[in-house]
Amino acid sequence: MSKIAEVKTHPISIPLRHTLWTAHEELKDSSLILVEVRTDDGITGVGQIHGSPQKAICEWVARLGEIVRGMEATANVAVWEKLFSLTSPRPGGMGGRDGLPPPLPRGARPQIMAAIAGIDIALWDIRGKCAGMPVYRLLGGDKRPIFTYATGGYYQLGAPDKVYADELASFVKAGFRAVKLKTGGGTVAEEARRVRAVREAIGKDIALMLDMNAPYDIDGCIAFARAVEPLAIFWLEEPLHWYLQPADFARLAQATPIPLAHGERELTRFTIRDFIASGAIRYVQFDSTRYAGFTEALRVAQLAEQHGVMIAPHTVPELHAHLVAAFPRCGFGVESHGDAARDPVSSGLYRERARARDSHVHLNDQSGFGIEIDWDFVKRHRA
Numbered sequence: 001m002s003k004i005a006e007v008k009t010h011p012i013s014i015p016l017r018h019t020l021w022t023a024h025e026e027l028k029d030s031s032l033i034l035v036e037v038r039t040d041d042g043i044t045g046v047g048q049i050h051g052s053p054q055k056a057i058c059e060w061v062a063r064l065g066e067i068v069r070g071m072e073a074t075a076n077v078a079v080w081e082k083l084f085s086l087t088s089p090r091p092g093g094m095g096g097r098d099g100l101p102p103p104l105p106r107g108a109r110p111q112i113m114a115a116i117a118g119i120d121i122a123l124w125d126i127r128g129k130c131a132g133m134p135v136y137r138l139l140g141g142d143k144r145p146i147f148t149y150a151t152g153g154y155y156q157l158g159a160p161d162k163v164y165a166d167e168l169a170s171f172v173k174a175g176f177r178a179v180k181l182k183t184g185g186g187t188v189a190e191e192a193r194r195v196r197a198v199r200e201a202i203g204k205d206i207a208l209m210l211d212m213n214a215p216y217d218i219d220g221c222i223a224f225a226r227a228v229e230p231l232a233i234f235w236l237e238e239p240l241h242w243y244l245q246p247a248d249f250a251r252l253a254q255a256t257p258i259p260l261a262h263g264e265r266e267l268t269r270f271t272i273r274d275f276i277a278s279g280a281i282r283y284v285q286f287d288s289t290r291y292a293g294f295t296e297a298l299r300v301a302q303l304a305e306q307h308g309v310m311i312a313p314h315t316v317p318e319l320h321a322h323l324v325a326a327f328p329r330c331g332f333g334v335e336s337h338g339d340a341a342r343d344p345v346s347s348g349l350y351r352e353r354a355r356a357r358d359s360h361v362h363l364n365d366q367s368g369f370g371i372e373i374d375w376d377f378v379k380r381h382r383a
Helices: 054-068 076-085 106-131 161-173 188-202 218-231 246-255 269-277 293-306 317-325 344-349 375-380
Strands: 004-021 026-039 044-049 146-152 178-182 207-211 233-237 260-262 334-337 350-352 355-357 360-362
Touching (some): 004 054, 004 106, 026 054, 026 106, 026 344, 054 076, 054 106, 076 106, 076 293, 146 161, 146 207, 146 317, 161 178, 161 188, 178 188, 218 246, 246 260, 246 269, 317 360, 344 350, 344 375
Parallel strands (some): 146 334, 178 207, 207 233, 233 260
Antiparallel strands (some): 026 044, 146 360, 355 360
16 A cells, blocks of 8 residues: 655746736635645645645645655545544643644644645545556546636726726637636726626626625625526626625525525535525535635535535636546536636646636546646746
8 A cells, every 4th residue: 555655735827917806805826735745655736725825835735745644545534534633632632742742732723724625635646547547437437528718807906997898808709608706806897887787798698606705794685696696697606795694695585586506615524514504595505625625625525415506616727627527416517717817826736637628627537637837837837
């Protein structure tokens, strides 16, 4: 059996040409942490982390990597459970009397769960390579095109609505049959006007999602939903303030026919469970590269399927398409960036990966996640 021998991180960052905004935060760079796991018999798996601060996450990856050194590299669940157990109290945990680190600090949970994600994804890559098959086949899926939509419309301060309309229309011209617009940064009237400009530019037959980044309380979001309902909106994503809970989303769902999407910022299956079980959301967007990894994303997908909720993982289509392929009953699709300039790391990182064309991601036959990294690119842009 292959044993974990080494865990390394490769933080990458590229400044954006122009500062962009979501409704919540300023974006000045495109960044990623690659996690490289090597086994004692020479197999290498690569994971990905989207999170910050990069330095803190890399330090956690190093610490957790030492803890799992020597474990079986294909024992994904055993590795995941061992690392996750360190986030809670346990007998013998005080002072690390049981030979493991003391319970990990509560204040660092987002960075710790991000570190677990990177290691876990790399181990799934190794597991596929050990089996000599792509991850989607390892999960029982078949090689089929996976639907993808293009995200854009990041705010440029002072830009007219036509800028966003033209941008998303260019995605349609490039072959995408669904596009997603950043919203929530202005008044309800301003945002409704902006959404209308995009709808008129892309035509009535293209699906239009709205990515809101948690801008509203319940009453504010109901007002916004009613303003855009005539524009045939496919979903409202992260519509409510970060602190509002499944019961609040259920109230919103009762007030608008527009489906709700949520979940990319949830740390585990336990925090997303009630959103799914309550019927509050129709699309779950758990992001394995942000928190907890592919093992946990698989558990979320299984839970979603049982409740008739569709899975639409957030970002990294070349990785998450493997998950969607394994769930033909509830796999909606994956997210792509419509503009390479918004995500220069992803556009330059790979020598080989699943490719998007005609609004679908086309998986390849290579083992693991079918990804080959351009390590010269990584060296040039190391953070």
